[in-house]
Amino acid sequence: MKKITSIILAALLALSLIGLSACGNSSDAIKIAVPNDTTNEARALLLLQDLGYITLDENAGITATIKDITDNPYGIEFSEVEAAQLPNVLPDVDYAIINSNYAISANMNPVKDSLAIEGSSSAYGNILAVKEGNENSPKILALKSALESKQVADYIADTYDGAVVSTVENPGDGFDATVDYAALSGQTITVAASPAPHAEILKIAKDILAEKNITLDIIEYTDYVQPNNVVESGEVDANYFQHFPYLDDFNAENGTHIVSVSTIHVEPMGLYGGQQTSLDALKK
Numbered sequence: 001m002k003k004i005t006s007i008i009l010a011a012l013l014a015l016s017l018i019g020l021s022a023c024g025n026s027s028d029a030i031k032i033a034v035p036n037d038t039t040n041e042a043r044a045l046l047l048l049q050d051l052g053y054i055t056l057d058e059n060a061g062i063t064a065t066i067k068d069i070t071d072n073p074y075g076i077e078f079s080e081v082e083a084a085q086l087p088n089v090l091p092d093v094d095y096a097i098i099n100s101n102y103a104i105s106a107n108m109n110p111v112k113d114s115l116a117i118e119g120s121s122s123a124y125g126n127i128l129a130v131k132e133g134n135e136n137s138p139k140i141l142a143l144k145s146a147l148e149s150k151q152v153a154d155y156i157a158d159t160y161d162g163a164v165v166s167t168v169e170n171p172g173d174g175f176d177a178t179v180d181y182a183a184l185s186g187q188t189i190t191v192a193a194s195p196a197p198h199a200e201i202l203k204i205a206k207d208i209l210a211e212k213n214i215t216l217d218i219i220e221y222t223d224y225v226q227p228n229n230v231v232e233s234g235e236v237d238a239n240y241f242q243h244f245p246y247l248d249d250f251n252a253e254n255g256t257h258i259v260s261v262s263t264i265h266v267e268p269m270g271l272y273g274g275q276q277t278s279l280d281a282l283k284k
Helices: 002-028 038-049 083-094 100-105 138-147 152-158 193-210 225-234 245-252
Strands: 031-035 069-071 077-081 096-098 125-131 188-193 215-220 238-243 258-266 270-273
Touching: 002 193, 031 083, 031 138, 038 096, 038 245, 069 138, 069 188, 069 258, 077 083, 083 096, 083 100, 096 125, 100 193, 100 270, 125 225, 138 188, 138 238, 138 245, 138 258, 152 188, 152 193, 152 270, 188 225, 193 215, 193 238, 193 258, 225 238, 238 245, 245 258
Parallel strands: 031 077, 031 096, 188 215, 188 238
Antiparallel strands: 096 270, 125 238, 125 258
16 A cells, blocks of 8 residues: 555656646746737737747738747747737736837837837838728828828938838828818818827828818827727728738728728837847747
8 A cells, every 4th residue: 555655646746746847837938929919910920930930821921820830949928919008018028029109109219129120011001091982082182192291201210210111202292283272271180090100290291281271180099999990980081000901901800991092101010128138038
């Protein structure tokens, strides 16, 4: 009986040690927080793949999720977090991949403060969007021209130091020759935007439109859902906060009918250190 008891105790001890070892490995795993919306999560994972830290299923593309990771040699643990909350969870993880608008709002410079940054791909250019059918309304054409102006392009270049890059190829004077600005005099254009950099950029467009006695009412939102909902409902004329892959996915998921009318700028997504101050933890 004593021999059997000893064998059982030894087995239990072995199982306990195995369990402790597993817990130790888990606690030592590198933790990276990524956005939880489909297109931005894919964008974050593609950045990690470009850096050589993971491999994704080649068929996943710009809708990849952590389920599409086929090779994870560093044993990275992922936390899928609402994009706006990523700066807040950064101290609790090793790294976080953060959309530049939220990084800027949290007083982080994507170029200077990130440990790695994606290229300025126009595929993720931030767009001015409206409900389908309103693309060529005088209000929207006036707002579009103001955002495509040299004043806005210069403001972006002078203000964001590469963290935001204008994608307008031939900036104009801010006015559309086909628009009857006299007929728009005294009217208000409403636009939904995230606080930074979109609302900041829109203030330049607001000054341009004011020259024609047109008021631009900038309504700030801190999430990625309501700006599209208020445009779809007709409550707001336009929005300026998202890139086209996100809009395309949003329309498909929600049955909305929102379209892009112009690509204004791109914000490279960055990998930021939280509990890690360098990428050394991701070196073999």
